[in-house]
Amino acid sequence: DTGVSQNPRHKITKRGQNVTFRCDPISEHNRLYWYRQTLGQGPEFLTYFQNEAQLEKSRLLSDRFSAERPKGSFSTLEIQRTEQGDSAMYLCASSPPDSRYNTGELFFGEGSRLTVL
Amino acid sequence: KQEVTQIPAALSVPEGENLVLNCSFTDSAIYNLQWFRQDPGKGLTSLLLIQSSQREQTSGRLNASLDKSSGRSTLYIAASQPGDSATYLCAVRQETSGSRLTFGEGTQLTVNP
Numbered sequence: 001d002t003g004v005s006q007n008p009r010h011k012i013t014k015r016g017q018n019v020t021f022r023c024d025p026i027s028e029h030n031r032l033y034w035y036r037q038t039l040g041q042g043p044e045f046l047t048y049f050q051n052e053a054q055l056e057k058s059r060l061l062s063d064r065f066s067a068e069r070p071k072g073s074f075s076t077l078e079i080q081r082t083e084q085g086d087s088a089m090y091l092c093a094s095s096p097p098d099s100r101y102n103t104g105e106l107f108f109g110e111g112s113r114l115t116v117l
Numbered sequence: 118k119q120e121v122t123q124i125p126a127a128l129s130v131p132e133g134e135n136l137v138l139n140c141s142f143t144d145s146a147i148y149n150l151q152w153f154r155q156d157p158g159k160g161l162t163s164l165l166l167i168q169s170s171q172r173e174q175t176s177g178r179l180n181a182s183l184d185k186s187s188g189r190s191t192l193y194i195a196a197s198q199p200g201d202s203a204t205y206l207c208a209v210r211q212e213t214s215g216s217r218l219t220f221g222e223g224t225q226l227t228v229n230p
């Protein structure tokens with residue numbers, strides 16, 4: 001078990017550029033989540049996938065944001081035309097399917113920190 | 118809409134002290150509640166998860182309790198150590214949210230040697 005892996009860990013970009021983050025969940029976890037965390041705040045939900053299907057999207061996810069999970073394994077989160085307000089830590093989490101023997105626990109990665117200049 | 122509040126926002130204690138962190142939530146129809154630890158600039162590490170049907174969970178020096186009807190949870194840390202210094206976050210999952218967690222803003226704990 002290598003845990004949830006996120007890349008890159010840090011990204012500095014200029015306003016208006018596009019950025020993409022990747023998340024590799026724990027193997028056999030069919031659920032994958034993206035959260036955003038700004039300094040001093042708790043994480044806020046962005047979107048949720050079950051296998052390759054995107055089942056929930058927060059209103060925080062503006063049309064400049066897009067997330068994909070094409071094969072139900074890794075996921076990407078792309079931000080187009082970045083703005084300074086996009087500066088945050090982007091966290092990915094995964095969890096196994098709900099079952100009688102599964103607690104529904106979420107496992108988070110180390111996050112990808114974005115700084116928009 | 119679920120709202121999660123954590124009190125205090127920050128706490129500084131001397132090493133060896135027992136301490137309690139508080140978490141409250143407005144909608145009691147939860148599926149589970151999870152406590153996390155976050156070190157500066159790092160991701161979240163899961164500490165304890167309590168199912169809605171449970172009253173408490175224990176792991177080492179940590180004990181988490183849940184009073185679902187009153188919308189409260191506490192995280193008890195026994196014999197605190199400097200290595201416990203971190204931000205502690207609680208998060209609830211609703212029965213009908215499809216798995217998303219709603220987080221509090223966290224309690225920043227400093228344990229002084």
